[in-house]
Amino acid sequence: MFILHGTDDRTPAIAVETSRPRTRVRERAEEQATALTEAQQASIRTLANELHRLNHAVMEAVEAGVSVEFVRASRHHGGDGTFGDLMTPRITSAG
Template sequence: MASISRVKERAEEQSSAMSDDQQSAIRMLANDLHRLNQSVMKAVDAGVSVELVRSARHHSEGNWGDLMIPVIVTQSR
């Protein structure tokens, strides 16, 4: 439990140094990632393997972010 507490503490420290717009963008990203993870689990449960691969890197004013694509492998049943 101590490591979970430390992760939350570190996230709060980082977010306190961000602007409101940055905090909003991070919350939206976290929500979208949660939905993506749910979709990956649903696809795996349906019988496909899913790998997320970086397709490109987006740059803006010295910042960057990885853009992802799914690589899907279907399995015969």
């Protein structure tokens, strides 16, 4: 329970997260990679690291006053039934 100055245990304050949200991209990717080959796991780690950087850049852009939405631009097919969505950002200004 969080209690701020001027409140008591009958009217507790609501905890407000002031830091950046944790997206757990890296952790989720590692959880999903348990049945993959070493090369596949390495590529997933690279993807997770880049997604983490992308998420950070999106948060910075939002804090700078723009809205960011990703839409699928195309789909890349690996030829053996695997595929990946290629994304492009749609940016709108708040002002």
